[in-house]
Amino acid sequence: MMKRKCESCNHYNCFINKYCSNEWKPLITHYKTSTDYPVGATIFSEGDPVLGIYQIYSGKIKVVTSFNGDKERIVRLAAAEQMLGHRGLGGNLIYLAAAVTLESSQVSFIPIDVFYKAIRANTDLAFQMMMYYANELKASEKRMKMMASSTASEKVAVSIMTIIDAFGFNKTDKTLLEFTPTRKDIASIAGTTYETVIRVLSNLEKSKIIKLEGKTIRVLNLNYLKTLCKAD
Template sequence: MEELDFISGSKVSQSYQKGQRIFQEGSPSLGLHCVNQGKIKVTKTSGDGKEQIVRLSKGGDVMGFQSVLTETTYSTSAVALEDCVVCFIPRADFFRVWQSNVQFSTSLMQMMAKALGAAEVQMLHLAYKPVRERLAEALLLLYHTFREEDQALPFTIAISREDLASMVGTAKETATRLLSDFKEEGIIATRGSQVTILLPNGLSRIASLYD
């Protein structure tokens, strides 16, 4: 967001290692987090204590804006999927620009509306799509979120089976078994935690069976 340049003097850059928590669900919402580089998962804890990945973030994304605007504590947690750099903008500086710059506030409202719309779609799919279709959709989300526009195919990402399961809302064993099925069908390849997407169109076909 170009508007964030208005508060560049207030930004504090922080490096995080893979697996490190950037902010914690339920802790005081102190400001806005802007991803400079790296891959991050945004999670929410369900009533039974299970982690659900609700969003993925990469360089250029903003995290925590809903909590800053509407709540006093973070409604989600953010954890680095790889080493990353995140800029932090204190709440007071954020609100000063929010109130004085219409372009900034409008852009952020559009971002919030888009995030809410994506969350509604995810909840709907969790409710009626079978796990196989949801896993295909999760792999496509990783592909479209983290693949660079000029990146040559195939696309490879390191992602734990636990994280894939929490994206889909299923057990780790189920996610692992379905990944093996996709591998046998030649749609993906796996090596350790790495997943290579060989046929994005094959995943799209599976993901859209119940659309």
């Protein structure tokens, strides 16, 4: 894939584009590499050493961690203009989760030494990264607390809202999810079983909260979903 120049990028919500000075953008362009990943490809694996951070140009990606030996839990969904691998930064430079594409994706890689220098040289970038970490931690703690005391229906509702927050609705059909993960992935987000997800989705459809159209989900009553998952 061609190398995309940070200095002429139109992804205005990308942290590099938004918070790095114009003097730094050509330097980052020089050192970064870009890769096309097919659906189901692993960008980095749990336990890999952290060599840098990743910036999503296009596509959709799940961040997955394992527990109890072989069980998988999706801890984050990410899309264009968002970072990957930043949670691996710190004292022990090891990824605690894996990143796997949900659809064909274009992802850029910035070496860790270049990223650290950019952080030190660009105070806006450093401050916004700090706020980003804080907001992610707050959202993660809120979700964990919610999931610990939730019913199966509430867990699935939280999963649907997580998908909406990450990927939104179809641009021309405002009630249809822009992207619907597999039922197995929804179960992995919810921390429940595939069978439970199938049952809860069926019940939500009978209650006219959602409508299942093949593998996709249409939301008919967003306010009820928010109430069900105790969303603000």
